[in-house]
Amino acid sequence: MAAAGTVDHVEAEPEDGQRLATEARDRVRFEEDALALSEQVYRVARHLAGSREEADDLVQETYARAFRSWRSFQPGTNMRAWLLRILTNLNIDRGRRQQRAPQMQPLEANDYYLYDRLSEDGDGVTDEERVVERLSQDDIVTALSAVPHDFRDVLVLVDLGDFSYADAAQILDIPVGTVMSRLHRGRRILKRELAESALEEAT
Amino acid sequence: MMDPCAHCEEMMQPYLDHVLTDEEMVAAEAHLAECEKCRRRYRFEESLRVYVRKAADEQMPVELRQKLAALRIPLE
Numbered sequence: 001m002a003a004a005g006t007v008d009h010v011e012a013e014p015e016d017g018q019r020l021a022t023e024a025r026d027r028v029r030f031e032e033d034a035l036a037l038s039e040q041v042y043r044v045a046r047h048l049a050g051s052r053e054e055a056d057d058l059v060q061e062t063y064a065r066a067f068r069s070w071r072s073f074q075p076g077t078n079m080r081a082w083l084l085r086i087l088t089n090l091n092i093d094r095g096r097r098q099q100r101a102p103q104m105q106p107l108e109a110n111d112y113y114l115y116d117r118l119s120e121d122g123d124g125v126t127d128e129e130r131v132v133e134r135l136s137q138d139d140i141v142t143a144l145s146a147v148p149h150d151f152r153d154v155l156v157l158v159d160l161g162d163f164s165y166a167d168a169a170q171i172l173d174i175p176v177g178t179v180m181s182r183l184h185r186g187r188r189i190l191k192r193e194l195a196e197s198a199l200e201e202a203t
Numbered sequence: 204m205m206d207p208c209a210h211c212e213e214m215m216q217p218y219l220d221h222v223l224t225d226e227e228m229v230a231a232e233a234h235l236a237e238c239e240k241c242r243r244r245y246r247f248e249e250s251l252r253v254y255v256r257k258a259a260d261e262q263m264p265v266e267l268r269q270k271l272a273a274l275r276i277p278l279e
Binding site (some may be wrong): 024027028031035038039042043046047052056059060063064067068110111112114115119128129131132133135137140141144159160165183184187190191 | 212215216220222243244246247248249250251252254255256258259260261262263264267268270271272274275276278
C-alpha cells in the first residue's frame, strides 16, 4: 500500500493521465455491461412495481444511480443482483409500501388448492399441463400484483428472476430462512388469488 | 406417522426448487412412484410455474432502452 502510494506521488502527472484513462475505460465497460442487463432487470422490475409506469420510473432511477455509483460495484460479482438491490431499495424508499406488515392470518388454502379447484371444475380436463391453460395471462398478472409486497418481492426475484435463495436474501437484506418462508407463503397466496379469479370466471 | 400424501405436499416446493437432501429426494420419489394423485399435483405445480413465468414475461419498451442509454455519464 505505502509503496504504491509513494510511486504514485513521485510520478504524479503521467500516472494521473493513465489512471484517468483506465478509469474511463472501466466506467464505459461498466455502463455497457449494466445496459446489457436492462432487459432482464426490467422483467423483474415490472412485477416488483405495481404498474408499467412505476416499473419504467424505477428502472430509470436505478440506472441513474448505478451510473453515478459505479465504483461501488465489485467487478466479478453478480451485477444483475447488484442492480436489483439498488432497485428494491429505491422501491422501498419511494414510499410505495403503504401496506403495513401483512397480517399473519392462517392460510386456509394448501399447496394443492388451485389444482384441486381447476381440475374439479367442469369439463373433465384434469391433464396437469392443460388445466393451467384455464388461467388467462391477465389472471396471472393481476394475481401477482395482489400478492402483498414482502411476499411478492421474494416470489418475483426467485420465480421470475431466477435468483437463488441466497441472492434474494442479499438483495432484500433479509435472512435466507425468511426468503424461504416468504417464498412458500407467497406462492400459496398467488395460487389462492388465481383460484379465486378462475372461480369468478367460471360463474 | 404422518399421512404420506401430506408429507409429500410439504416436500413439493423444496423438491421443485432442488433443495432437498438426497435422502429426502429418494423418499419423495418413492412416494411419487406409487401415488398418482401426488404425481399429478407435482406435475401441475411444475406446469404452473412455467406458465406463470411465461404469462408474466413482458418486454422492456424500446423508449425505455433509449432513455437508459441517455443516462450514461459522458466522458470528459
